[in-house]
Amino acid sequence: EPEVTQTPSHQVTQMGQEVILRCVPISNHLYFYWYRQILGQKVEFLVSFYNNEISEKSEIFDDQFSVERPDGSNFTLKIRSTKLEDSAMYFCASSLGRLNTEAFFGQGTRLTVV
Amino acid sequence: AQKVTQAQTEISVVEKEDVTLDCVYETRDTTYYLFWYKQPPSGELVFLIRRNSFDEQNEISGRYSWNFQKSTSSFNFTITASQVVDSAVYFCALSEAGGGSNYKLTFGKGTLLTVNP
Numbered sequence: 001e002p003e004v005t006q007t008p009s010h011q012v013t014q015m016g017q018e019v020i021l022r023c024v025p026i027s028n029h030l031y032f033y034w035y036r037q038i039l040g041q042k043v044e045f046l047v048s049f050y051n052n053e054i055s056e057k058s059e060i061f062d063d064q065f066s067v068e069r070p071d072g073s074n075f076t077l078k079i080r081s082t083k084l085e086d087s088a089m090y091f092c093a094s095s096l097g098r099l100n101t102e103a104f105f106g107q108g109t110r111l112t113v114v
Numbered sequence: 115a116q117k118v119t120q121a122q123t124e125i126s127v128v129e130k131e132d133v134t135l136d137c138v139y140e141t142r143d144t145t146y147y148l149f150w151y152k153q154p155p156s157g158e159l160v161f162l163i164r165r166n167s168f169d170e171q172n173e174i175s176g177r178y179s180w181n182f183q184k185s186t187s188s189f190n191f192t193i194t195a196s197q198v199v200d201s202a203v204y205f206c207a208l209s210e211a212g213g214g215s216n217y218k219l220t221f222g223k224g225t226l227l228t229v230n231p
Contacts, residue, residue, distance in 0.1 A: 033218070043159070043205060045218040056218055091159060098211075102149070103219065105159035 002026045006092050006106035013082055013113055021077045021109045023092030032075045033093040033103060034067065036060070043091065049075065082113045116141045118208050120222035127196055128230050135191045135225045137206030143167075145211035148182065148189045149219065153203040165189065196229045203227070 005024040013019050025032050034046040048055040049067055066078045075094075079086055089110050093103040117140040127133045139148065150162040163173065165182050173180045177194045193200055203226050207219040 035219075042223045043207075043219075043221040045220070048218055058218070089157060093159075102161045102164045104161060105151075107156075107158040110157075 004092055004094055004104050004106035006090075006109050008109060009107065010110045011112070013111070015084060015113055016081050019079050019082055019111065021079075021090050021092075021111070023075045023077070023106055024073050025075055025092065025094030026096075026104060027073070029094035029096050029104075031055075031095045031098065031103075032067075032069070033095075034077045035091045035093065035105075036088040037091065037108075038088045046077075046090075079111075082111075084113050087111055087113045116143075116146075116208050116210050116220045118206050118220055118222035120204075120206055120225050122225045123223070124226045124228070126228045126230065129198060130195050131229075132192060132194050133196050133227065133229075135193075135204050135206075135227065137189045137191065137222060139187050139189065139206070139208045141187075141208060141210055143210040147209045147211065149207040149209070150180070150189075150191050151205045151207060151221075153205060153224070155202070159205070162191075193227075196227075198229050198231055201227060201229045 004026055007022045032049045035043050036046055037043045045058050047057040047061045047067055064080045068076050089108045091108045092106040095101050095103040119138045122136055146167045148165045152160040152162055163180055170182050170184055179192045181190045203224040205224045206222045209219050
């Protein structure tokens with residue numbers, strides 16, 4: 001069964017460092033998303049991406065964040081200068097169409113900023 | 115603005131009991147989609163069900179059933195004869211179709227279900 005794959009599963013970084021979280025969405029999906037979940041809290045939308053551009057972003061997704069689809073298979077989230085409060089589980093998701101179809105989530109990358 | 119409320123923070127039951135997880139939503143759109151996701155202790159988010167706002171039929175899938183009532187803006191989830199493997203955090207989520215905002219899911223805070231043997 002096709003699945004969304006995220007790497008790494010856990011990343012520890014020092015405050016101020018840049019991190020890139022990687023995702024391989026399901027191959028025929030067209031819409032890609034990043035969400036985050038601070039420990040013990042709800043899952044929050046960060047950004048959606050379609051046709052090589054951002055479709056929508058939340059207020060969390062400030063200038064420190066960027067997304068890219070560098071090739072036909074990967075979808076990345078970059079955080080330019082990490083802060084302690086960026087520590088969270090980051091989920092990538094993809095869907096075939098808009099969210100009248102289900103979004104399938106990856107297993108998440110746990111980012112710890114120290 | 116869209117909002118999802120899961121008033122039950124934690125529920126604890128004994129195996130084989132039935133349990134209902136509540137979800138109340140707010141939206142101004144007439145077309146929207148409701149979802150349930152399961153997050154087991156391993157952390158991934160597992161899709162369970164999607165309903166659109168035009169389809170109020172209840173759905174049953176094995177031990178799982180969903181009761182969608184537009185009149186009360188609720189989309190409740192019942193597990194019949196619960197099992198230990200059902201222990202997880204369950205999230206209800208909403209996506210609006212209007213205004214271009216059908217790209218994102220708004221999640222509730224989740225309900226931690228613990229099923230004890």
